[in-house]
Amino acid sequence: MIVVTDPERRIKLPFSRGILTRSITLAGVDVGVAYIIATEVQKALEGRKAHVVTTEEIRGLTYGSLLNHGLKEAARRYLFWRQLRRLKVPITILLGGATGVGKSTLATELAFRLGIRSVIGTDTIREVMRKIIAPELLPDLHTSSFLAWKTVGPVSGGKPLIRGFEEQVRHVAVGVNAVLERTHREGFNAVLEGIHLVPGFVEPDEHDFMYVITVGSREALEAHFYERSLYSTRSAEYYLEHIDSIIEVQEYIVKMARKHGVPIIENVELEKTVGGVMEGVIERLMRELGE
The missing domain is CATH 3.40.50.300 (P-loop containing nucleotide triphosphate hydrolases)
Structure with a gap:
């Protein structure tokens, strides 16, 4: 099992491909493509054989995968959504x-x-x-x-x-x-x-x-x-x-x-x-x- 840590919020959670897929769809990516990218990130983490990763590492891998799929604007939106979550802007x-x-x-x-x-x-x-x-x-x-x-x-x-x-x-x-x-x-x-x-x-x-x-x-x-x-x-x-x-x-x-x-x-x-x-x-x- 891969555990994800968030130093800012001081929490530890199991890595979830479903949660990552949902985060990627917030950037305007089709849910099918988002699932593929989330799977790629999971495989990359498994390839590192690391049992603990940070949210920042996942963010970087996801951003890179979006760029590799030619989704430059979606990649920018993805980073923006992550920033928005930290700023706690009410919607x-x-x-x-x-x-x-x-x-x-x-x-x-x-x-x-x-x-x-x-x-x-x-x-x-x-x-x-x-x-x-x-x-x-x-x-x-x-x-x-x-x-x-x-x-x-x-x-x-x-x-x-x-x-x-x-x-x-x-x-x-x-x-x-x-x-x-x-x-x-x-x-x-x-x-x-x-x-x-x-x-x-x-x-x-x-x-x-x-x-x-x-x-x-x-x-x-x-x-x-x-x-x-x-x-x-x-x-x-x-x-x-x-x-x-x-x-x-x-x-x-x-x-x-x-x-x-x-x-x-x-x-x-x-x-x-x-x-x-x-x-x-x-x-x-x-x-x-x-x-």
Whole structure:
């Protein structure tokens, strides 16, 4: 067994090819290539017949292997991520988007790769608020986002569907903004996801990373609902029955994202979507930290 020591943090851990693979993917390297590089590093360590190595040695071997594969930019990003970990720069990522676009799956995958332990859904925040606030006071909290229009009064101008959705978002945003305030105050990493993360309603810090996730077609959204139903108790038929309303909500969220300059990412394939978000995060961090 190869033991890895970190003199700065004074810890000793067994070498893990899986952990190294995850670290390499943070630099924007495809997971398959990252696994190959991690395997090369492991073989190099075994060739040295050393039972104890430092994190610095592993960092150097990984950097060299990335360069040997012609991944110069990825090698630079890899070193940057390692530096970022030592600096303990807090990262908060917000993923908005309509029902069924894959926000929860994306949030979980991002958290895993970035080593973030807190994943918070706005549906959870809304559920807590439901227990505190009676339906008679805020009826829009107690229904689906695309059915909240049924709880609002007559609308003069505009679309009832969007008016109801805005009311629900405005109320849930109180809880969302409270969570954001706590993450900023305590400086811990978090991924927030949910339909209520609408640009213009939530108050992210200038250092937070906000994205709106979309699907490009009605057929793609239908496929998402059917796939989701395989792994949960949520029936695809219920959402398909309201798919026109869900698409209208998506169009509204996209419009708000464009208005407030929030990046929009189409979720065609999970690996590419994860890569797109991580690339955006690292590029901005490198600019801000002058790398």
